[in-house]
Amino acid sequence: MQIQVNGELRHIAEDSTISDLLVLLDVVNRRVAVELNQEIVPKSQHTSTILKQDDVLEVVHAIGGG
Amino acid sequence: MNQSDVLQLAGRSYQSRLLVGTGKYKDLEETRLAIEASGAEIVTVAVRRTNIGQNSHEPNLLDVIPPHKYTILPNTAGCYTAEEAVRTCRLARELLDGHKLVKLEVLADEKTLYPNVVETLKATEILVKEGFDIMVYTSDDPIIAKQLENMGCIAVMPLGSLIGSGLGIINPYNLRIIMEQATVPIIVDAGVGTASDAAIAMELGCAGVLMNTAIAKAQHPVLMASAMKKAVEAGRECFLAGRMPKKLYATASSPLEGKFF
Numbered sequence: 001m002q003i004q005v006n007g008e009l010r011h012i013a014e015d016s017t018i019s020d021l022l023v024l025l026d027v028v029n030r031r032v033a034v035e036l037n038q039e040i041v042p043k044s045q046h047t048s049t050i051l052k053q054d055d056v057l058e059v060v061h062a063i064g065g066g
Numbered sequence: 067m068n069q070s071d072v073l074q075l076a077g078r079s080y081q082s083r084l085l086v087g088t089g090k091y092k093d094l095e096e097t098r099l100a101i102e103a104s105g106a107e108i109v110t111v112a113v114r115r116t117n118i119g120q121n122s123h124e125p126n127l128l129d130v131i132p133p134h135k136y137t138i139l140p141n142t143a144g145c146y147t148a149e150e151a152v153r154t155c156r157l158a159r160e161l162l163d164g165h166k167l168v169k170l171e172v173l174a175d176e177k178t179l180y181p182n183v184v185e186t187l188k189a190t191e192i193l194v195k196e197g198f199d200i201m202v203y204t205s206d207d208p209i210i211a212k213q214l215e216n217m218g219c220i221a222v223m224p225l226g227s228l229i230g231s232g233l234g235i236i237n238p239y240n241l242r243i244i245m246e247q248a249t250v251p252i253i254v255d256a257g258v259g260t261a262s263d264a265a266i267a268m269e270l271g272c273a274g275v276l277m278n279t280a281i282a283k284a285q286h287p288v289l290m291a292s293a294m295k296k297a298v299e300a301g302r303e304c305f306l307a308g309r310m311p312k313k314l315y316a317t318a319s320s321p322l323e324g325k326f327f
Binding site: 005006027032034035038040058061062063064065 | 097
C-alpha cells in the first residue's frame with residue numbers, strides 16, 4: 001500500500017506498524033518523533049499503530065538551530 | 067560571582083545567563099567546543115524531518131549536546147503560522163520525552179525574520195493550555211511583551227535587532243521599558259553581534275541573552291563563545307554593582323588638598 005513519509009510517497013506492506021516503518025527507514029536507534037495525519041504518535045504506541053493506505057507521516061529529529 | 071544570582075526558569079536554576087543556539091556551525095565538533103566554551107546550560111535546537119536513508123551511523127546533535135547534561139530548548143524556527151508552531155512544539159515534546167520547555171517563534175517575513183506577533187499570540191494561547199513552558203521570541207514592543215507574559219509565558223525574549231544581523235541592541239529604551247514592567251525573565255534574543263552587545267543587554271538589566279550567529283559566524287567561534295561568556299558575566303555584575311551616574315562636567319578623581327604647586 002502507499003503512504004507518504006516526509007513528503008515522499010512510499011510503498012509498504014499491508015498492516016505495517018509505525019515500528020515496521022522505522023525499521024525500514026533505518027531510524028530505529030535514532031531519537032525521532034512521529035506524527036501520523038497531523039497527530040503525534042507516542043513512542044509507546046509505535047508497535048501497536050497499524051498504518052493504512054494514504055496515511056501521511058512526518059518523522060522528525062533535532063538538528064542545529066538558533 | 068555571586069553564587070545565589072541564578073537564573074530561574076521553569077522550576078530550575080541556572081548559573082549561566084548565556085543561552086546559545088546550535089545552528090550555522092561548521093560541524094558537530096565545532097558546535098560542541100563552542101557550547102562548552104560558552105558555559106551555556108540552555109541550548110536551542112530545531113526540529114526537522116530526518117534525512118531518510120542517509121544517516122544510520124552519523125552522530126546526532128543530541129549525542130553531542132546530551133539532554134541529561136544540557137537543558138534543550140527546541141525552537142519553532144521557520145514557522146509562519148500558529149498552527150505550524152504548535153505542531154512543532156508537540157513534536158518537540160514527544161522527541162524529548164515529555165520535556166515541556168520550548169522556544170516559540172512565529173515569523174512574519176523571510177527577509178527580516180521579524181516576529182509575527184499576531185500568530186505568536188495565537189500560538190501562545192494554545193500552547194499554554196497544553197501545558198508547555200514557553201520562552202517566547204517577540205518584537206521589542208512593550209505592549210506585546212506584557213501581553214505574552216500575562217498569557218503565561220515563562221520568559222519573554224525581545225529581539226535586540228534582526229536575527230543574524232549582528233546589529234546589537236538597537237532599541238535599549240524599549241528593552242528597559244519591557245524590563246521595568248516585567249515579572250518574568252526578559253532574555254534578549256536575536257541580533258547580538260559582538261561581546262559588547264551582550265554586555266549592554268545585561269547592563270540594561272536583562273535576565274539573559276540568547277545568541278547563535280554571533281558565535282557561529284565569528285572568525286573563531288570557540289574564542290568568541292568564551293568572550294560572550296565573560297561579556298554576559300561582566301554585564302550582569304555591572305548591573306548588580308550599580309553603575310556611577312553620567313555627568314556633563316568633570317569631577318576629579320585625585321584630591322585638591324595638599325598640592326605643592
